[in-house]
Amino acid sequence: MYCTQTDIEQRRISTATLIQLTDDADTGAVDAGVVAGAITEAAGMVDGFLRGRYPLPLNPVPEIITTIALDVSVYYLYARKPEFDPPEAVSDRYKSAVALLQRIQDGKMPLYETSAPPATGPSVVSYSGPERLFSRKTLRGF
Numbered sequence: 001m002y003c004t005q006t007d008i009e010q011r012r013i014s015t016a017t018l019i020q021l022t023d024d025a026d027t028g029a030v031d032a033g034v035v036a037g038a039i040t041e042a043a044g045m046v047d048g049f050l051r052g053r054y055p056l057p058l059n060p061v062p063e064i065i066t067t068i069a070l071d072v073s074v075y076y077l078y079a080r081k082p083e084f085d086p087p088e089a090v091s092d093r094y095k096s097a098v099a100l101l102q103r104i105q106d107g108k109m110p111l112y113e114t115s116a117p118p119a120t121g122p123s124v125v126s127y128s129g130p131e132r133l134f135s136r137k138t139l140r141g142f
Contacts, residue, residue, distance in 0.1 A: 002043050002061055002069035005035045012074045021077045021084065035077070042072035049101040054111060062111045064100065071097040 009015050015030065022031040046069055047056050058065060075094035078086035086094075103109040 001039055002046055002058070002065050003039060003073060005030070005032060005039070007066065007070055008035065008039075008073060008077075012070050013077075018077070021081055034080070035073075038073045038076040038080070039069070041076050042069045045072055046101065049105045050111075053105060053107065058111070064111065068097040068100055 005018075009018060013021075018030050018035065019028065022034040023029060024031065024034070046065060050056060050058070071090075071093040074090055075086060075097075078084055078090055100109065104111060
């Protein structure tokens with residue numbers, strides 16, 4: 001999973017809205033199973049775009065993937081309740097998430113830094129050892 005219910009509540013929508021979107025049984029609480037289902041669907045979408053380009057599951061998870069998963073999860077939560085039209089901001093964030101996934105899939109936006117780390121020492125190898133036993137001087141005449 002690339003995001004959690006806590007991420008959704010802290011970074012995208014209020015707990016009250018999440019209750020409205022998930023509480024099909026009128027318990028007055030967030031249905032964690034519904035939220036987990038949306039998160040799983042979002043992760044499946046992300047993996048579908050990244051399959052073949054990156055080894056899955058992503059480890060470590062780049063922050064951009066968490067952001068994408070959040071936006072897709074929230075959109076899916078709204079999509080399951082046709083009586084709640086998603087706010088324009090939610091729809092826009094979903095479209096942006098899909099566009100980002102397409103850029104990543106096409107290789108136009110790498111997830112990880114591709115440059116090699118800088119060398120951390122001299123590139124010259126030095127060697128020290130005992131004095132030579134055989135030299136031109138000691139081998140003269142043989």
